[in-house]
Amino acid sequence: MMHSILRSVIFLGALMAVPLAASAVDLTISCGAVGQERELCEQATSAWAKQTGHRVTITTPSNRTNERYFQYLVDLGAGDSRIDVYQIDIIWPGLLAKHLVDLKEYIPPEEIQRHFPAIVTNNMVDGRLVGMPWFTDAGVLYYRKDLLEKYGLPVPQDWSELADTALYIQLQERQTGGQPELWGYVFQGAAYEGLSCNALEWIASYGGGSLVGTDGTIKADNPQAIMAVARAASWIGTVAPPRVLSFNEEDARQSFQLGNAVFMRNWPYAWALLNGKDSPVAGKVGVGPLPKGGLKGSPASVLGGWQLAVSKYSKNPAIAAELVRYLTGEAVQKQRAITGSYAPTIVRLYDDPELAAAQPFLAVLRPILENAVARPSARVGDSYMAMTTYFWETVHAVLQGRGAAATSLSGLQDQLRLLKTRGGW
Numbered sequence: 001m002m003h004s005i006l007r008s009v010i011f012l013g014a015l016m017a018v019p020l021a022a023s024a025v026d027l028t029i030s031c032g033a034v035g036q037e038r039e040l041c042e043q044a045t046s047a048w049a050k051q052t053g054h055r056v057t058i059t060t061p062s063n064r065t066n067e068r069y070f071q072y073l074v075d076l077g078a079g080d081s082r083i084d085v086y087q088i089d090i091i092w093p094g095l096l097a098k099h100l101v102d103l104k105e106y107i108p109p110e111e112i113q114r115h116f117p118a119i120v121t122n123n124m125v126d127g128r129l130v131g132m133p134w135f136t137d138a139g140v141l142y143y144r145k146d147l148l149e150k151y152g153l154p155v156p157q158d159w160s161e162l163a164d165t166a167l168y169i170q171l172q173e174r175q176t177g178g179q180p181e182l183w184g185y186v187f188q189g190a191a192y193e194g195l196s197c198n199a200l201e202w203i204a205s206y207g208g209g210s211l212v213g214t215d216g217t218i219k220a221d222n223p224q225a226i227m228a229v230a231r232a233a234s235w236i237g238t239v240a241p242p243r244v245l246s247f248n249e250e251d252a253r254q255s256f257q258l259g260n261a262v263f264m265r266n267w268p269y270a271w272a273l274l275n276g277k278d279s280p281v282a283g284k285v286g287v288g289p290l291p292k293g294g295l296k297g298s299p300a301s302v303l304g305g306w307q308l309a310v311s312k313y314s315k316n317p318a319i320a321a322e323l324v325r326y327l328t329g330e331a332v333q334k335q336r337a338i339t340g341s342y343a344p345t346i347v348r349l350y351d352d353p354e355l356a357a358a359q360p361f362l363a364v365l366r367p368i369l370e371n372a373v374a375r376p377s378a379r380v381g382d383s384y385m386a387m388t389t390y391f392w393e394t395v396h397a398v399l400q401g402r403g404a405a406a407t408s409l410s411g412l413q414d415q416l417r418l419l420k421t422r423g424g425w
């Protein structure tokens with residue numbers, strides 16, 4: 001008697017631990033590796049694997065989003081079934097839609113409705129939900145509170161104040177503060193999508209628009225845009241290290257985290273790392289909106305963020321969608337916000353008292369996210385990758401001193417005009 005009870009208990013226990021073991025499948029997810037992305041993806045996917053009995057392998061694409069896009073495009077274009085779940089950028093739903101399943105078929109509407117409506121709308125292509133929002137992003141300004149306090153200077157409100165403050169502290173610290181390596185400002189200056197985001201922020205903050213108007217008109221060449229880009233070019237080698245022209249997010253973060261910069265533009269993920277246990281600048285950093293473009297301008301942050309999508313070529317789309325549902329759900333988003341300062345896409349998490357207490361940074365972030373400026377990806381459809389490449393190449397050349405802002409932006413205007421004629425939008 002005792003034996004048979006024991007046997008059924010053991011049997012039941014085994015069943016509960018691995019309920020789907022009989023039909024367990026192998027899934028592969030492509031997760032980014034910027035900051036803590038890979039680590040957090042590993043933790044959450046292995047928790048899900050443990051719960052369900054399925055197995056999940058992680059692949060890591062390039063850290064540069066545009067390179068990642070072309071890697072994905074090659075795989076998806078060939079109908080490759082090796083990757084089931086893709087982490088996709090907020091600018092890609094339209095570009096990749098035809099390769100992705102409609103998640104509405106797998107995820108209940110009440111769960112979808114918990115996310116920011118604007119992001120859900122962004123992820124809908126021809127009535128199909130091609131990505132579930134995972135985290136949202138906006139550009140923010142990080143600054144060294146301790147250095148501003150030391151010199152009795154306020155947090156700069158506009159770009160020229162930022163450059164003046166940066167230069168002053170940089171000179172003082174190099175001469176007398178024992179910091180010969182210190183620079184004033186670091187950002188994402190390499191020729192890639194990150195520079196398009198930074199440059200759009202400079203331009204939009206001066207009222208120079210975001211390349212294309214709401215009616216589709218090209219607005220790359222205007223006095224505010226010229227002024228903004230010319231001003232940024234004047235930072236190189238004065239307050240920004242010349243090597244900023246090869247910096248991506250992680251290069252900027254590492255430099256700032258080592259204590260080598262007074263100000264940094266980056267995304268929210270940097271906050272958790274800057275304040276991590278081993279960070280030399282932990283507790284010394286402040287964060288807020290980016291500077292305004294002059295006294296009449298307003299701060300502008302580009303909207304970023306990532307979604308999880310299921311490939312049409314997956315052999316197990318329903319189970320892959322279950323994984324997406326779990327990863328984009330409340331518990332995982334909350335954990336990622338606490339550990340990695342990734343901004344949730346589930347609206348009510350912003351009112352979660354436990355989360356607010358654990359991650360007060362979210363309160364600073366919320367208004368910045370709400371006012372963030374979208375890149376023109378939805379407006380120009382398939383032409384976006386060409387448009388952004390022309391844009392970052394143009395800005396990069398100006399920052400390198402290879403062309404004046406005015407002639408370069410007028411050249412960009414012509415390139416975009418041609419693009420519009422050829423591709424149309």
Ligand code: GLC
Nearest residue numbers: 065089090137193194304305
């Ligand atoms: C961040 C943003 C993404 C953007 C990228 C640019 O990952 O979330 O939207 O395209 O940075 O580098």
